[in-house]
Amino acid sequence: MTTAIHLAGVRKAYGATRALDGVSFDVERGEMFGLIGSDGAGKTTAIRLMCGLIRADAGEVRVLGRDPVREHRHLTERVGYLSQRFSLYGDLTVDENIAFFAEVHGVGDYDRRRDELLEMTQLAPFRRRLADRLSGGMKQKLALVCTLVHQPELLLLDEPTTGVDPVSRREFWKLLSEFLSQGITILMSTPYMDEAERCTRVALLHEGRLLASDDPSRLRAAAAGTVSLEDVFINLLAKEVAS
Ligand SMILES: Nc1ncnc2c1ncn2[C@@H]1O[C@H](COP(=O)(O)OP(=O)(O)O)[C@@H](O)[C@H]1O
Ligand SMILES: [Mg+2]
Incomplete structure (x- = not known):
């Protein structure tokens, strides 16, 4: 499949x-x-x-x-899901937030996975810091780590950036x-x-x-003369409004 x-x-x-x-x-x-x-x-x-x-x-x-x-x-x-207004626990540390999400997903043995994710995201030095005291970008990365700790095949991220x-x-x-x-x-x-x-x-x-649903370059190619995906979107919108 x-x-x-x-x-x-x-x-x-x-x-x-x-x-x-x-x-x-x-x-x-x-x-x-x-x-x-x-x-x-x-x-x-x-x-x-x-x-x-x-x-x-x-x-x-x-x-x-x-x-x-x-x-x-x-x-x-x-499946890992990051909601649009994701919530970390501000009064828990980085490690404790991960532990909480692991528990929610019933993951027992996650230490290696956690360490690997913390290394990848460069959050390892901040493991004992309260989530409330992280920068916005770090919070975002911690939220991503939390959705990945149970090793999902599919990630659904709602406006993560x-x-x-x-x-x-x-x-x-x-x-x-x-x-x-x-x-x-x-x-x-x-x-x-x-x-x-x-x-x-x-x-x-x-x-x-x-x-529309396609790959970005095909969308641009189909709309002859448009250079950016933004133009494609605006053109499609104009057609939709006119119809
Ligand atoms: N729980 C809800 N009750 C009433 N209207 C809703 C609810 N959730 C979404 N909507 C409406 O449905 C439309 C689509 O919303 P949404 O899926 O949140 O769009 P997006 O995430 O792209 O901003 C909007 O008009 C929104 O106001
Ligand atoms: Mg939304």
């Missing part, structure tokens, strides 16, 4: 708001897939559906071949490509077009509608 995530005709409404209005796309294993769109596009709704935290009104959602709501227990070990300074963002991306090279599949949402360019494939979302 090479498909990691499958969405087909997915709809989800909150009252009169159509958060997702018939969205379909697939994420293959080993991809760095970007869910791209501004506020209200439906990114968080899509990721929460993939986590099985909410149920679709219609359509099909499959994650690693499973139904994330009905087969939730099969996925908790295999929003509001993070440019240097930390670049460092964060370097980490993501290392995890990718270890065979982990990553789906992340972002409002930033420069990040979209770095994905193997993207889904462009606007107000619950999928505008």
